[in-house]
Amino acid sequence: MVQLSRFTLRAVACLAFVGLAAAHTSLRAEDISAWQSVKKAGVLRCGAAVAPPYVMRDPKTGEYSGFFSELCRNFGQNVLKVKVEFVDTTWDNIVAGLQSDKWDLSMALNQTPEREKAVSFSAPATDYNVSFVYNRNNPKIPKGARSIADIDKPGVTVAVMSGAAQDKAISVALKQARIMRLPGNDETRLALMSKRADLLADANITNMLLTEAHPDWAATVQPNPPLAQQEVAFGVRKETSAADLAVLNDFVNSQVRTGAVDKLIKTSVQAMLVANK
Structure with missing residues (x-):
């Protein structure tokens, strides 16, 4: 029987510990993928800066409408199966608030080179x-x-x-x-x-x-x-995983492909015209 030196035993033990730690890190990464943190919280927070008909807000009730608001609501309720909360913001703060985790998605964000340095973008829902x-x-x-x-x-x-x-x-x-x-x-x-x-x-x-x-x-x-x-899309934090982004992209692409986005735009435009009469 081969006798292992005390140094070798220690080295083997260290390697085993590193392997377990790596596996644990991998598991933790998998645990928080695919919007798991949002599902755990039970709510999808949508950063909302008003820009009709993309994002509209009733000044009397505070209710949000507009085709990007509906897309965010549908993604949260139908894909992630969570409640949806709209967080008031301004266009000056729409990126900073996302970076500081005040919300999970920024709505109706134009994909500009400047913003690409700070956040990532979903597939486009429309152009601009x-x-x-x-x-x-x-x-x-x-x-x-x-x-x-x-x-x-x-x-x-x-x-x-x-x-x-x-x-x-x-x-x-x-x-x-x-x-x-x-x-x-x-x-x-x-x-x-x-x-x-x-x-x-x-x-x-x-x-x-x-x-x-x-x-x-x-x-x-x-x-x-x-x-x-430019293209108009959802903004997500830069560290968002490829798996998370793929889930969002599949949803946005399906909404564009089936004509759902066009219908939402027409509905939002008509609602805005009625409100302005």
């Missing part, structure tokens, strides 16, 4: 570009305006939601016009309607709602080529 709404009676805006050069002039004020993707886009594109940064969608619309701002920069879908609600005075400048053409 920036348009500008103005009062057709405003002499500062030339009829038939179709380019940034037509509106980027001294004395022109553009309202935009602070920290939103459109804020980032126009901050680069506009060289002469004044940018009026405001906290939310309601404030930017009021600035345009009260004539404190000459134009409102927002998502193409969101601005479509405004022009359809006010066809008597509202007109759109849709830059050609499109300004800030």
